[in-house]
Amino acid sequence: MGYIKDSPFYKDAIHEFNYPSGNYYLFDTFVVAEINEGVLFTWDDHAKPITEEFTHLYDNNGEDIVYISNRVNLYSVKPSDWVKFFRNGYNLRGYAVVSYTSRGIFNSLIEKLFMRNSFQSFDNLGDAITWAKELTQKIEVDSENEQSA
Template sequence: MADHLTLDFCEVHLYDNYMVVTVNTGENISLEYHHVLQGIADTHFKDTPFVYITHRINSYSVDPSVYAETSKIKNLVGFCVVSKNYMAKSAAKIEQLFLDKPFEIFDTLPEAIEWSKTITK
């Protein structure tokens, strides 16, 4: 069973080895929001390796400086974007350049979850 959190800017679902975040339409993910999400991950996962899955069903932006901070999370072993939207996938390809962790792009959430299981073993 997953833990579920509703924040002002997103929905978070926490599982044993991954978290799924769905950001609200029109948000800008800043360092402030990053620190909120990192705090949740630190509390939930502690030292357990995990994957961050962003389910991009809404349109929003990400401050590129967030990725430098995200790369510093020691137990974050992978990051992936789930979207069928061409523009969201194009943005994710650029975002890959800023993150120093394995980064994948998938069409469906089940694909992302399967990938997360392979790298958290």
């Protein structure tokens, strides 16, 4: 298992937020979340206030951000709450789940059913961060090409 604090990526974090539900590490184009053990992560109790705060910090609705859920702890997610996320006008460039167990990988497949954007599942944090960087770089290049055309 790989906590972000124990990785070489931690030094590049712009900001760290510690909420009762978990820790969030903000980077230029992605967020790494590590939810605490035993939490039932729901839209109303956890995601909504965090999403609102990050929307103000990044100054957009998330459309340029990749969210990485680094599942170093066992917790539950209410997958259908992703509908509330999108219904409230939020978006993501991509969503990655880093699972260290076969059960975690299975659970991420259920979440994928509710996603409207790029989704990937990984077994290590480094690969997820590489994917997030590549995804946002590809979008930047495509945007520049459209502007010059």
